[in-house]
Amino acid sequence: AQSVSQHNHHVILSEAASLELGCNYSYGGTVNLFWYVQYPGQHLQLLLKYFSGDPLVKGIKGFEAEFIKSKFSFNLRKPSVQWSDTAEYFCAVSAFMDTGRRALTFGSGTRLQVQP
Amino acid sequence: DVKVTQSSRYLVKRTGEKVFLECVQDMDHENMFWYRQDPGLGLRLIYFSYDVKMKEKGDIPEGYSVSREKKERFSLILESASTNQTSMYLCASTEPGAEAFFGQGTRLTVV
Numbered sequence: 001a002q003s004v005s006q007h008n009h010h011v012i013l014s015e016a017a018s019l020e021l022g023c024n025y026s027y028g029g030t031v032n033l034f035w036y037v038q039y040p041g042q043h044l045q046l047l048l049k050y051f052s053g054d055p056l057v058k059g060i061k062g063f064e065a066e067f068i069k070s071k072f073s074f075n076l077r078k079p080s081v082q083w084s085d086t087a088e089y090f091c092a093v094s095a096f097m098d099t100g101r102r103a104l105t106f107g108s109g110t111r112l113q114v115q116p
Numbered sequence: 117d118v119k120v121t122q123s124s125r126y127l128v129k130r131t132g133e134k135v136f137l138e139c140v141q142d143m144d145h146e147n148m149f150w151y152r153q154d155p156g157l158g159l160r161l162i163y164f165s166y167d168v169k170m171k172e173k174g175d176i177p178e179g180y181s182v183s184r185e186k187k188e189r190f191s192l193i194l195e196s197a198s199t200n201q202t203s204m205y206l207c208a209s210t211e212p213g214a215e216a217f218f219g220q221g222t223r224l225t226v227v
Binding site: 006009032034043044045046049051090092094097099101102103104105106107108109 | 149156158159160210212220
């Protein structure tokens with residue numbers, strides 16, 4: 001079955017540490033890739049997206065992600081985290097289902113806790 | 117400013133009740149989605165709709181149905197609520213393949 005996997009469920013970092021969150025997907029065709037963030041008590045909001053072109057994409061708040069097609073991966077990175085980055089992060093993939101329609105599928109999420 | 121509005125922020129229902137969750141978007145998007153969000157499980161797709169009166173099952177459709185009579189409105193129906201349907205329900209809308217916009221969520225408790 002098609003799926004999106006996030007390997008880290010809970011990450012604890014100190015401020016200024018570097019962050020990398022893994023995301024792998026199992027869709028074989030053309031995909032659009034997203035990272036969303038959910039701050040405590042808030043809506044999901046888009047961090048960044050990849051549709052085509054340069055596989056290194058930059059998003060808001062200093063986040064970036066790299067699409068590696070051969071590894072079916074779209075890992076999220078930030079060189080230096082801040083306490084305000086404490087949130088839950090979701091990887092998502094938009095891909096065609098067997099029915100020919102595009103669905104948006106999410107990973108299980110990674111809870112990031114940044115300690116001051 | 118884009119907007120996806122869910123009719124209730126919190127709901128408490130009894131086991132066996134029929135429950136309606138409503139979602140309205142003002143962006144004229146083709147696609148609308150219903151997810152449930154549970155700790156450690158992320159967002160799981162229940163149903164989505166790609167046009168008026170058109171729907172497709174997601175990963176966990178059992179116990180749910182949906183209705184899309186108008187482009188801007190997508191309803192999730194729990195035919196007979198059960199305690200294992202206690203969850204946060206999120207509605208989203210999008211153009212196919214593009215960024216999704218989310219509502220604020222409905223926290224449903226079934227007692």
